[in-house]
Amino acid sequence: MLILLAAMREAQAQPAPGTCAGPALYQNGLFKGCGDQLDLPATLFSLVGTGTRWTLNPNINVTMLGACIGAATSFCGTVDLTGKTVTVGTGGALAASGTGSVTANHVTALPMIQPLPPMASCVAGTASARWDASSATAPLPNCIVGTNTIQPSLDFDDTALEAVQQTWTLASDWVASTGVVVDFRWLGANTTNAVRWCAQVSCVADGATNDPTWNAAACVNDTAKGTTLQTNDATVTLSGTGLTNCAASTLLHLKIYRDAADAGDTFVGDARLLAVRVTSFRTF
Numbered sequence: 001m002l003i004l005l006a007a008m009r010e011a012q013a014q015p016a017p018g019t020c021a022g023p024a025l026y027q028n029g030l031f032k033g034c035g036d037q038l039d040l041p042a043t044l045f046s047l048v049g050t051g052t053r054w055t056l057n058p059n060i061n062v063t064m065l066g067a068c069i070g071a072a073t074s075f076c077g078t079v080d081l082t083g084k085t086v087t088v089g090t091g092g093a094l095a096a097s098g099t100g101s102v103t104a105n106h107v108t109a110l111p112m113i114q115p116l117p118p119m120a121s122c123v124a125g126t127a128s129a130r131w132d133a134s135s136a137t138a139p140l141p142n143c144i145v146g147t148n149t150i151q152p153s154l155d156f157d158d159t160a161l162e163a164v165q166q167t168w169t170l171a172s173d174w175v176a177s178t179g180v181v182v183d184f185r186w187l188g189a190n191t192t193n194a195v196r197w198c199a200q201v202s203c204v205a206d207g208a209t210n211d212p213t214w215n216a217a218a219c220v221n222d223t224a225k226g227t228t229l230q231t232n233d234a235t236v237t238l239s240g241t242g243l244t245n246c247a248a249s250t251l252l253h254l255k256i257y258r259d260a261a262d263a264g265d266t267f268v269g270d271a272r273l274l275a276v277r278v279t280s281f282r283t284f
Contacts, residue, residue, distance in 0.1 A: 109175045114278040116166055120152035127152055131164035137257075138162065142272065153187075153272040156195075156258035158265070163257035170203070173283040174248040179239035182256065183277040184222070187231045193266035194221040196259040199236050203246035204253070214255060216241040221264040231274065254278065 117130040120141035127141035131154070139154040139162040156162045182199040198219040202212040215238075222234035246252060258271055 109178055109281040110284040111279050112171065112282050114168060114280065116276060116278060118152060119154045119164075119273055119275060122150050122152045129154060129164070131166060133162075133164045139164065139258075139273070140270075144272070151274060153274050155270040155272050156260070157270060158258075158260050158268055161257055161260060163255050165253060165255045167251065167253050170246065170248055170250050170252050170280065171282050172249045175281040175283055176243060176246065176248075178281040179237045180243065180246075181235060181237050181279040182218070182254075183279070184220075184234040184236075184256070184273065185231055185275040185277075186222075186234070186271050186273045187229050188224055188267060188269055188271050189228050190224055190267055190269050191226050191228050192224060193268065194223045194264060195232075195234075195267045195271040196221050196262045196265035197234050197236070197271075198257050198259050199238060200255045200257075201238055201243065201246065202253045203243070204251040205245065205247065206249075208245075210251065212245065212253070215244045215246075218242055219259060219262075219264075224267055 119131060120127050120129050120143075122143035122145075125143055125145070127143045129138065129141040130152075133139070137160070139156045142153050142155050144151040144153055154164060180201065184197045186195065186197070188195070196219055198217045200214045200217040202214050204210050204212055218236035218238045220234050220236050222232055225232055256273075256276060259265055
């Protein structure tokens, strides 16, 4: 899939969670992967004006990655660029004779959502945890029963550090430079102050001991909504020392917890964790 360089320049100005060798790609303003550069044949284009602007020849469509890339909402989905101009700048190498080229980008790292079980399950009003935890630090599984839905949660106290864990193997083509993104979805009865959510991993290679120390944690203080029991989204990105010893095909242990003892955690009452999503990136 090809993306014109002019559409990418604004997206590249945004910060990325990792360092890309080529352009950073964004979807709806969020970092989605890394790209590198290739050439489009000049025969797709026609010269307009003084030579710094070009137009796609008739009946040319460009399919973009996913729903939308970059801040320009016009570059979404499959876009018919017939007759539309593309600015390549004064350094553009496209020749009027049709022998030159225009620089464009294609994706080299794509996001992968790690399948994870729900936080808990609810059967006949009884909740059971689905994530691993020790008896000393386990959050309480609970059922949130509404008029229409039944939602399990893990309830994290405001007075003690409570944590849960999951384990899986990183992909064989995992891209370390883009990090590991952890999203939290939670709610609480209180309407003020913040919950400090943290994620931490440790990785085990083939032949290593499977009880490693935890790497540096990534944490975020997420302020509650102003209306009781509204859902909150929080995100952290693990990178650098947070991914020590992590490599393609290694075993990854993930721990998530509420750091209630930290000064940044000021939310009073249980923080009810509804779901966790983990995104990593694979070579494309």
